[in-house]
Amino acid sequence: MKFSNRVLSSLLVISFIFLAATTEMGLADKICKTRSDRFTGxxxxxxxxxxxxxxxxxxxxxxxxxxxxxCLCTKAC
Structure with a gap:
């Protein structure tokens, strides 16, 4: 089964877009935690x-x- 160059390039572009989107979503999911300096007890x-x-x-x-x-304070890294 032969794919044309057009189909192969379309699949490549779609794969690249999917990879870029999932990588960016992964960066947004990272959360930094730091112990609170002000919370006591x-x-x-x-x-x-x-x-x-x-x-x-x-x-x-x-x-x-x-x-x-x-108490752990959180923010996106």
Whole structure:
């Protein structure tokens, strides 16, 4: 079965576009986490942690995590 040059080049272009789109989507999914400097005590509420991270530390969000229940501020890398 022979493919014409036109079909092969179309498939190549579509493959390249698909590869570029999936690579860019993968970069957006990376999230950096940093322990909050302002949150004190055990982190028992994701909402409280997120408020501290957004208002005082200029991060996008935050959540409780880790073995010691610390507030972790998050942002896209």
């Amino acid at each position: 055990l982190c028992l509420s994701d909402n409280s942690c997120a408020i501290i991270c957004r208002q005082f530390e200029k991060f996008e969000s935050g959540h409780c995590g880790g073995a010691f229940l610390r």
